[in-house]
Amino acid sequence: MKLLQNLFDGMKPNFEKGGKWEKFHTLYEGHRTIAFAPDLVTKSKGAQIKDATDLKRVMITVVIAMIPALLFGILNIGHQHFIATGGEGTFLDKAIFGALTVLPTLIVSYAVGLATEFTFCVIRNHPISEGYLVTGMLIALVMPPFIPLWQVALATVFAVVIGKEVFGGTGMNILNVAMTARAFLYFAYPAQISGDLVWTYLGDKAAVDGFSGATALAVAYNSSIDGTPVVEALTSHNAAIGADYSFMSMFMGWIPGSIGETSTLMALIGAVILVATGVASWKIIVGGFSGAYAMGLVMNALQVNEFMAMPAHYHLVMGGLAFGVVFMATDPVSAAQTELGKWIYGILIGVLTVIIRVTNPAYPEGIMLAVLFMNVVAPLIDHYVVKANKTRRLQRATI
Amino acid sequence: MTKIVKLKKGFDLKLVGKAPLEFLQVAAATTFAIKPSDFPGIQRPKVLVNEGDTVKAGTPILMDKAMDQVIYASPVSGEIVEIKRGDKRKLLEIKILADTTVTHEKFGALDIEQDRATLVEKLAASGVWPNVIQRPYGIVANPADNPKAIFVSGFDTHPLAPEVPFLLQGDERYFQAGIDALAKLTTGKVHLNVDGSKAVPAIFSGIKNAQINQFSGPHPAGNVGTQIHHIDPINKGDIAWTVAPYGVVQIGKFVLEGIYDASKVIVLTGSELAQKGYVKTYTGANVSNFLGDSSQAENLRIIAGNILTGEKVDAQGYLGFYHNQVTVIPEGKYEEFLGWLKPSATKLSFHKAIGMFSFLKSGEFKVDTNTHGEERPFVVTGVFEKVMPMDILPTYLFKAIVTEDFDEMEELGLYEVIEEDVALCEFVDPSKNELQELVRHGIELLMYN
Numbered sequence: 001m002k003l004l005q006n007l008f009d010g011m012k013p014n015f016e017k018g019g020k021w022e023k024f025h026t027l028y029e030g031h032r033t034i035a036f037a038p039d040l041v042t043k044s045k046g047a048q049i050k051d052a053t054d055l056k057r058v059m060i061t062v063v064i065a066m067i068p069a070l071l072f073g074i075l076n077i078g079h080q081h082f083i084a085t086g087g088e089g090t091f092l093d094k095a096i097f098g099a100l101t102v103l104p105t106l107i108v109s110y111a112v113g114l115a116t117e118f119t120f121c122v123i124r125n126h127p128i129s130e131g132y133l134v135t136g137m138l139i140a141l142v143m144p145p146f147i148p149l150w151q152v153a154l155a156t157v158f159a160v161v162i163g164k165e166v167f168g169g170t171g172m173n174i175l176n177v178a179m180t181a182r183a184f185l186y187f188a189y190p191a192q193i194s195g196d197l198v199w200t201y202l203g204d205k206a207a208v209d210g211f212s213g214a215t216a217l218a219v220a221y222n223s224s225i226d227g228t229p230v231v232e233a234l235t236s237h238n239a240a241i242g243a244d245y246s247f248m249s250m251f252m253g254w255i256p257g258s259i260g261e262t263s264t265l266m267a268l269i270g271a272v273i274l275v276a277t278g279v280a281s282w283k284i285i286v287g288g289f290s291g292a293y294a295m296g297l298v299m300n301a302l303q304v305n306e307f308m309a310m311p312a313h314y315h316l317v318m319g320g321l322a323f324g325v326v327f328m329a330t331d332p333v334s335a336a337q338t339e340l341g342k343w344i345y346g347i348l349i350g351v352l353t354v355i356i357r358v359t360n361p362a363y364p365e366g367i368m369l370a371v372l373f374m375n376v377v378a379p380l381i382d383h384y385v386v387k388a389n390k391t392r393r394l395q396r397a398t399i
Numbered sequence: 400m401t402k403i404v405k406l407k408k409g410f411d412l413k414l415v416g417k418a419p420l421e422f423l424q425v426a427a428a429t430t431f432a433i434k435p436s437d438f439p440g441i442q443r444p445k446v447l448v449n450e451g452d453t454v455k456a457g458t459p460i461l462m463d464k465a466m467d468q469v470i471y472a473s474p475v476s477g478e479i480v481e482i483k484r485g486d487k488r489k490l491l492e493i494k495i496l497a498d499t500t501v502t503h504e505k506f507g508a509l510d511i512e513q514d515r516a517t518l519v520e521k522l523a524a525s526g527v528w529p530n531v532i533q534r535p536y537g538i539v540a541n542p543a544d545n546p547k548a549i550f551v552s553g554f555d556t557h558p559l560a561p562e563v564p565f566l567l568q569g570d571e572r573y574f575q576a577g578i579d580a581l582a583k584l585t586t587g588k589v590h591l592n593v594d595g596s597k598a599v600p601a602i603f604s605g606i607k608n609a610q611i612n613q614f615s616g617p618h619p620a621g622n623v624g625t626q627i628h629h630i631d632p633i634n635k636g637d638i639a640w641t642v643a644p645y646g647v648v649q650i651g652k653f654v655l656e657g658i659y660d661a662s663k664v665i666v667l668t669g670s671e672l673a674q675k676g677y678v679k680t681y682t683g684a685n686v687s688n689f690l691g692d693s694s695q696a697e698n699l700r701i702i703a704g705n706i707l708t709g710e711k712v713d714a715q716g717y718l719g720f721y722h723n724q725v726t727v728i729p730e731g732k733y734e735e736f737l738g739w740l741k742p743s744a745t746k747l748s749f750h751k752a753i754g755m756f757s758f759l760k761s762g763e764f765k766v767d768t769n770t771h772g773e774e775r776p777f778v779v780t781g782v783f784e785k786v787m788p789m790d791i792l793p794t795y796l797f798k799a800i801v802t803e804d805f806d807e808m809e810e811l812g813l814y815e816v817i818e819e820d821v822a823l824c825e826f827v828d829p830s831k832n833e834l835q836e837l838v839r840h841g842i843e844l845l846m847y848n
Contacts, residue, residue: 001736033773037738041700041731041768044711046818046835047825048702048728049412052746053755054772055829056739058779061753127773171776171830277751281781337780337794386795390810393790397634 001036008032026121030128058279059130065273065280066137066327069260070106072253074098076263077145080200080256083243086208101201102259105143105152110136112153116160120169129170131177131333132160138178138327141260142320142368145201147185147192154188155181175375176334179324182368199256210240216255216318217357217365219245224307231310250317260323267322280330283339287346288325289316294347295354307358315354324367325349329374336378338385345381349374403595404629406616408788410749410823412558414706415765416670416726420565423667423676425691428684431474432492432717433461438471438529439839440538440846444490452479456681457504457526457659460493468542472526474661474682476502492717497681503658511580511654518583522650526659529720530646534627534639536842537817546640548587548631551578551647553603554594554614556621557705561666561723563644564600565677570648571602577651581642582608592626619788624820628789633814645723665689665718669706669727670765671699684718689725700768702726707822708835731769739772746771749786749827775830786823789815793824797834800841805848813841 008028014021015028032038034056042048078094078101081087089097113136121128139156159181164173185193192198196214200207207213214222216234223233234245249255253263260266274280296312303309315321329335329349336345349370356366363369435444443464448454454473461471475497483491506525511518519542522528533540540546554563567574582589588610593599595613603611612630614620623641633639642650645663652660661682667675667689674691686701687694693701694714702709704722712718718725735741742754747764757764783793791812799807818835825834 004736005734029773033739036734036736037769037771038773039732039734040770040773042770043833043836046708046833047822048700048706048709048711048726048768049747049766049826050770050772050831051750051827051829052743052748052757052771053750053752053829054739054831055775055778056772057752057754058750058829060740064753127775129775131778169776171778273753277753279752279779332780333778335780338792339781339784342781386792386811389790389792393632393634393810393812396632397636 004035008035024122026125026127027118030118030121056130056133059133061277061279062134062274062327063137065270065277066134066141066260068269069141069263069266069323069327070102070137072263072266073141073259073261074102076253076255077101077201077259079254080145081203083238083241084200084202084207084211084213085205086241087205097203101145102140104149105147105259106137106140108149108152109139109143109156112156113139113160116157116165120161120165124169126169131164131170134331135159135177139181141323141327142178142182142258143185144193144198144258145256146198151185151189151192155185158184171333173333174379175372176328176331179328179368179371179375183372186368199258208241210238212238213256215257215365216245216250220307220310220314220318221357221361224305227306229309230306230314234314247314247317250314258320258323261320264317264322267326271326274326274330280326281332281335281342281346283342284330284335284346284349285326287343288321288329288350291347291350291352292316292321292325292354293350295351299354299358315357319357319365320367321350321353324353324371328367328371334375334378336381336385338382341378341381341385345374345378348377400610402610402612402630404612404614404626405595406614406620406625406629406788408785409617409619410786410827411556411617412706412747412766412826413763414558414670414747415763416668416672416675416728417559417763418561418666418668418675418677420562421676423674423678425674425678426688428497428680428686428688430480430494430496430685430717431477431681431683432494432685433471433473433683434492434717434719435461435490437719437721438463438539439842440533440536441465446482446490446493448473448479448482448493450479450482453477454479454495455502455504456661457506459524459526460495463539466539466541468520468523469528469539470524470526471529472504472659472661494717501662501681503660505657506653506659507657509580509654509657511583515583518580522580522653525653526661527646527649527653530642530649532641534624534633534641534817535637535814536846538846540640544638546585546587546638549581549585549589549640549642550623550627550630551581551589551591551609551642551644552621552623552626553591553600553644554621556618557707557724558618559666559668559724559726560621560705561664561677564602566664566666566723567602567644567648570651573648573651573655574602574644575606575608575651576654577642577647577649578606578609580650580654581640581647585640587631590626590630592623592630594621616788619786619820619823622819624816625788628791628815635809635814637814643721663723665723665725667725667727669702669725671696671727671729672725682718682720685715686712686718686725687715690714690727693727698730698732700728700730702728706766707826708819729767731767733769735769749782750829752829770831772829772831774832777830777832779829782827782829783824786827787821789820791815793821796841797832797837800837800844803844805844808841808845813838813845817842
């Protein structure tokens with residue numbers, strides 16, 4: 001390690017004041033603090049010791065919590081490919097096919113995102129923050145299996161610049177950065193991120209007869225038009241080619257969808273990691289699932305069409321709800337920040353997701369819009385929670 | 400009416416280096432200092448002595464022109480050896496070389512049954528007054544005010560803190576006299592708050608003229624700010640006073656004996672100190688004699704006070720007016736390869752983020768001054784709330800101070816906190832912000848605008 005330290009020390013003069021790369025000082029520091037936790041000590045007044053946990057460790061915890069979803073996503077893309085094209089694939093075939101499809105997206109997301117971050121850090125001369133470690137992974141996981149890489153790059157730049165940097169960088173943004181990237185693509189290039197054709201990557205092969213690329217949510221929505229019960233429509237979907245949208249398949253995640261979102265199980269594993277480590281708020285996660293379930297029950301009570309009659313627990317495993325609630329809604333910067341606010345925020349995300357899904361034919365996937373909308377509303381929720389605190393203090397004074 | 404409060408929020412820092420309950424034989428400190436920086440509210444300090452003057456314990460040596468009734472007195476008898484000034488002649492410290500036997504100014508015993516104005520005037524002129532702290536702001540109290548209550552915390556939950564009953568043994572009479580005098584200064588009550596998890600110590604149990612309240616739970620249960628919040632919180636316009644147990648004794652001694660006696664027991668703690676234990680000395684003592692062999696060692700952080708709220712001093716530095724503790728720990732000026740990722744069960748952390756297994760360890764932690772990361776904007780939420788046992792929203796309060804929003808600062812409860820009340824927030828903050836400094840900045844904004 002001495003070698004690496006010496007390497008950094010050797011470069012240091014160039015980045016110091018008066019050095020030839022003085023402007024890029026923040027990049028030097030950023031990389032050095034990744035290799036080595038810095039040799040900073042506490043100030044002479046105040047707390048003389050500090051907690052051993054820093055923001056880097058918090059962020060890497062989130063990244064690790066997403067790895068099960070990423071690995072499953074890679075495998076599932078291969079799996080869906082072989083089902084749709086009628087080929088036989090071993091575990092290894094599927095994994096390799098999936099990896100070759102996903103990794104370019106992941107690499108572009110990180111490379112472009114970090115480059116944008118670094119540019120802003122140098123221009124503004126503020127330290128490189130570790131927030132993008134999480135965002136980079138999230139952006140890749142909410143993309144369809146195959147998407148033009150230039151679109152990924154464009155969405156990433158848009159999200160980092162407009163979603164984050166214009167507000168002042170990490171910790172200051174209003175909207176979840178990764179969700180902003182997805183929403184950008186959704187409205188700018190809908191052909192590549194919605195419809196029935198983008199969720200299974202066929203590669204250069206043709207789909208087998210009888211294959212339908214519709215997602216579970218689209219199937220559910222269509223059944224409300226033609227009047228077949230949703231559960232029946234889901235279980236018989238693609239049954240001819242050996243696949244289905246049964247509750248179990250959807251829970252496990254063996255269905256088409258965005259790279260990381262299909263498996264409720266993997267999202268739950270992530271949730272366990274995040275809650276056990278105390279990094280994400282369990283209130284938001286529990287609130288999100290219960291809100292969606294409760295709204296599902298309300299829909300059952302109304303039963304205007306078949307989609308509304310679908311058993312409420314199906315909502316929890318369809319689409320990106322689980323992934324969104326666990327990894328997107330819990331982003332501490334864009335979520336509600338008061339403890340009571342987190343309950344309200346989580347529950348409303350669940351409720352809104354189901355309302356959007358069931359009632360709005362234009363947006364079969366509700367979680368994206370629900371999270372973004374609640375990101376905007378979160379400060380308002382907090383405002384009232386904070387106001388209640390102030391009022392308690394004021395009332396105390398007048399008694 | 401005893402009030403019993405059980406607190407859940409907070410965090411006990413279990414550190415290596417606790418002192419056994421015994422007195423150490425170390426060479427007495429020979430020089431002592433008074434530092435204006437120990438009194439955050441002091442505005443225009445004026446030195447009342449010259450270098451070379453001889454003084455007794457209790458001789459006025461410093462005053463604040465903004466509050467001229469209050470005298471800051473010499474803790475010992477001896478010679479003023481140096482009046483140290485910094486940039487723009489800012490007064491840094493007044494050093495006194497102590498006589499071998501301390502002689503005192505004789506004020507004469509104080510009759511506390513006389514009228515309040517005379518009582519206050521005599522206390523203010525005696526040197527014991529700076530023990531009386533005003534909330535809000537945590538500054539030396541203005542004798543002209545009439546506080547709604549006076550609070551004394553009878554225990555200290557800071558890391559490695561001294562056992563208060565051990566510090567005060569033999570002072571029972573003075574402690575009662577001090578409480579009696581304080582009771583005359585307020586129209587409200589004197590609250591004596593004791594550790595509810597233990598039997599009430601003898602020195603407090605039979606106390607008269609004060610209401611005993613019991614607090615239990617992790618740190619900051621022993622902080623007087625926490626206690627005020629749960630007994631009789633400070634609202635806008637309120638004034639309460641707080642006095643540490645040692646201050647009560649000092650006031651009591653002045654009442655009964657008519658002297659300013661600055662002798663005090665302090666505790667020597669910390670992993671790097673070979674000899675740990677209790678020592679008898681005087682207020683503002685030079686720390687060098689307490690350090691033993693550690694005074695020569697390199698890379699040590701010598702802290703006047705405790706590890707959360709104390710102040711770094713050098714090996715020839717002095718304790719502050721309110722300090723009763725010296726803590727010595729290693730400096731942490733080192734880089735650690737992938738230190739932010741490496742799993743560890745031996746590094747002290749409030750968090751459980753990936754690789755931080757310290758919550759599994761039950762023993763004591765060895766700590767150093769490394770910050771374990773760089774300063775960042777606020778990102779993680781809900782953490783400060785877990786270590787703040789008050790109905791206060793810390794993150795919102797801090798942001799109000801950062802944006803210098805006066806209304807918000809008031810409404811969110813800045814009147815209820817001083818540095819020590821947010822020290823745990825500063826410790827646990829993964830974004831490594833200097834929150835104690837921030838709170839003092841906010842207080843100064845409110846005070847001087």
